[in-house]
Amino acid sequence: MKSKNVQIHELAEICRTVRSDIIHMIYKAGSGHPGGSLSSVELLVGLYFGNVIRIDPARPDWDERDRFILSKGHVAPVLYSVLARKGFYDVSELETLRKLGSILQGHPHMAHTPGLDCSGGSLGQGLSVADGLAIAFRMRQKDSRVYCLLGDGELQEGQVWEAVMTAAQHKLDNLCAIVDYNHVQLDGSVESIKDLGDLGQKWKDFGWNVIEINGHDIEEVLRAYKEAEAYKGRPTVIVAETVKGKGVSFMENDCSWHGNVPSEEQYTQALKEIEEGEVR
Amino acid sequence: MEKIPMRDGYGKALLKLIEADKRVIAMDADVAKSTRTVWVREQYPENFIDMGIAEQDMAGTAAGLALGGMIPFATTYCVFLAGRAWDQIRTTICYNNLNVKLAGAHAGISVGADGATHQSLEDVALMRVLPNMTVVVPCDAVETEKATMAIAETEGPCFIRFGREAVPVVTDADTPFILGKANVLREGNDVTLFANGAMVYEGLQAAEQLKKEGIDLMVVNLHTVKPLDTDTVMRAASHTGRVITAEEHQIAGGMGSAVAEYLAENCPVPVKRIGIKDSFGESGKPEELMEKYGLTAADICAAARALCK
Numbered sequence: 001m002k003s004k005n006v007q008i009h010e011l012a013e014i015c016r017t018v019r020s021d022i023i024h025m026i027y028k029a030g031s032g033h034p035g036g037s038l039s040s041v042e043l044l045v046g047l048y049f050g051n052v053i054r055i056d057p058a059r060p061d062w063d064e065r066d067r068f069i070l071s072k073g074h075v076a077p078v079l080y081s082v083l084a085r086k087g088f089y090d091v092s093e094l095e096t097l098r099k100l101g102s103i104l105q106g107h108p109h110m111a112h113t114p115g116l117d118c119s120g121g122s123l124g125q126g127l128s129v130a131d132g133l134a135i136a137f138r139m140r141q142k143d144s145r146v147y148c149l150l151g152d153g154e155l156q157e158g159q160v161w162e163a164v165m166t167a168a169q170h171k172l173d174n175l176c177a178i179v180d181y182n183h184v185q186l187d188g189s190v191e192s193i194k195d196l197g198d199l200g201q202k203w204k205d206f207g208w209n210v211i212e213i214n215g216h217d218i219e220e221v222l223r224a225y226k227e228a229e230a231y232k233g234r235p236t237v238i239v240a241e242t243v244k245g246k247g248v249s250f251m252e253n254d255c256s257w258h259g260n261v262p263s264e265e266q267y268t269q270a271l272k273e274i275e276e277g278e279v280r
Numbered sequence: 281m282e283k284i285p286m287r288d289g290y291g292k293a294l295l296k297l298i299e300a301d302k303r304v305i306a307m308d309a310d311v312a313k314s315t316r317t318v319w320v321r322e323q324y325p326e327n328f329i330d331m332g333i334a335e336q337d338m339a340g341t342a343a344g345l346a347l348g349g350m351i352p353f354a355t356t357y358c359v360f361l362a363g364r365a366w367d368q369i370r371t372t373i374c375y376n377n378l379n380v381k382l383a384g385a386h387a388g389i390s391v392g393a394d395g396a397t398h399q400s401l402e403d404v405a406l407m408r409v410l411p412n413m414t415v416v417v418p419c420d421a422v423e424t425e426k427a428t429m430a431i432a433e434t435e436g437p438c439f440i441r442f443g444r445e446a447v448p449v450v451t452d453a454d455t456p457f458i459l460g461k462a463n464v465l466r467e468g469n470d471v472t473l474f475a476n477g478a479m480v481y482e483g484l485q486a487a488e489q490l491k492k493e494g495i496d497l498m499v500v501n502l503h504t505v506k507p508l509d510t511d512t513v514m515r516a517a518s519h520t521g522r523v524i525t526a527e528e529h530q531i532a533g534g535m536g537s538a539v540a541e542y543l544a545e546n547c548p549v550p551v552k553r554i555g556i557k558d559s560f561g562e563s564g565k566p567e568e569l570m571e572k573y574g575l576t577a578a579d580i581c582a583a584a585r586a587l588c589k
Contacts, residue, residue: 109375128336128337129340129347132343135344162334165334
């Protein structure tokens with residue numbers, strides 16, 4: 001259920017906790033993707049703790065719930081932390097990430113993890129799934145909404161643009177896509193590999209309502225979700241300008257931290273920076 | 281014998297299914313007239329979605345529809361469905377074990393003049409290796425209708441493939457069809473033929489010819505490739521001690537491989553596989569291609585004779 005009266009500073013504290021979880025989980029697991037997890041923190045905390053997505057942790061399969069599709073599946077740690085902190089499962093499960101028998105697979109799998117609405121990991125596929133859900137809800141006259149988080153590098157996958165056209169064609173205003181525009185992919189900067197050009201304009205040209213925000217400003221994030229929900233007649237995309245590795249100085253804007261594990265020393269430093277970082 | 285394209289059976293089944301259950305959705309990728317989903321568009325436009333020329337998106341959207349409580353039938357030319365959308369079928373549909381139905385039309389070399397780009401000869405192999413997937417290859421229009429109804433009632437991902445051409449109707453309304461249960465169309469003592477799709481008719485023709493030569497051919501319609509009816513495969517193979525498989529597909533990876541894999545481990549007998557032998561097709565009339573690529577009753581007869589020498 002939606003919780004009421006969320007205070008901004010509370011959300012900022014949750015973001016701090018989630019960032020610490022991400023570093024801790026990946027350090028314990030010995031592998032994982034910190035960069036894109038850290039850049040998506042405010043986007044997911046806003047969605048799950050900001051009175052936006054309609055869910056009930058006690059009933060993960062509740063038919064009337066909204067859906068969240070993590071298309072950039074490699075940032076599973078941020079979602080796993082958010083779902084644990086939301087109460088879908090015990091926080092102690094985070095220690096088991098990527099280990100044999102864990103409910104937390106390296107990339108999301110809905111059958112393993114309460115609160116997941118789909119698998120993800122093979123990039124470019126999530127928005128099509130979100131489209132199908134949004135169409136199904138409309139056919140069944142349900143008011144559930146669908147959210148889908150995509151990476152910017154992921155937009156190089158052609159299927160994304162097929163799905164973008166499908167959503168526009170069907171005027172899926174119960175769908176909200178979010179692009180974590182952190183400008184860095186595994187091999188380097190997005191601009192140096194396959195530039196996205198004027199990204200907001202691209203989505204506009206494809207028939208979407210576009211909201212461009214600072215993806216680390218939790219107030220802007222919340223405002224964008226509200227605006228997306230209110231917008232009728234077209235699907236909305238939130239293009240969120242973010243920093244890859246946000247909150248850990250040596251990870252920020254560095255593609256080598258797309259999928260890398262901190263040493264013990266780096267782990268301690270990262271947690272310290274997150275702990276001491278600015279909170280609004 | 282009456283000839284009807286199998287896709288007519290598919291289209292008829294869709295109409296029946298939607299009449300009974302409005303959760304059934306026919307999806308197509310811009311070939312609705314060819315696949316007969318156009319019949320749904322005409323009669324139940326609310327239950328039809330044309331995804332445009334975007335097979336990967338169609339597979340993903342079908343997954344979303346299934347997650348949202350609908351029963352999608354994602355339909356297009358077989359080669360573009362099983363091939364182009366394979367990763368979507370694997371990772372989004374099968375990994376999540378979603379209730380998505382996939383229908384591949386214009387399968388096999390008999391699609392004819394369009395040539396190799398459009399001749400799906402690898403799809404059964406591609407679908408058969410996927411966990412959670414059911415794979416069905418019906419033999420005529422009547423069976424295609426039954427098979428389509430059957431996969432709608434089976435929870436989980438299912439793949440059905442059928443050809444373009446009008447083919448002889450060898451089954452009728454009373455012929456039993458149970459998913460996963462092979463149909464013994466003709467008992468025999470010397471050689472077992474496991475066939476599916478259009479090769480079932482060829483097999484029945486071959487049995488008549490071989491009878492005159494004193495070879496008694498058992499003809500088994502192995503319409504469900506996965507799950508394999510191992511009981512029937514075992515019984516038939518151990519009874520005759522000689523096996524032929526025949527399908528409009530590469531001999532590698534398809535139904536013949538499924539049978540050979542099972543028999544090699546459980547009942548090793550001589551096996552000859554009839555199918556496309558590691559090559560691409562080409563343009564031509566369907567019957568010319570079936571002959572050139574060794575997919576006729578005469579080819580089955582030759583294989584049986586060789587096994588009985």
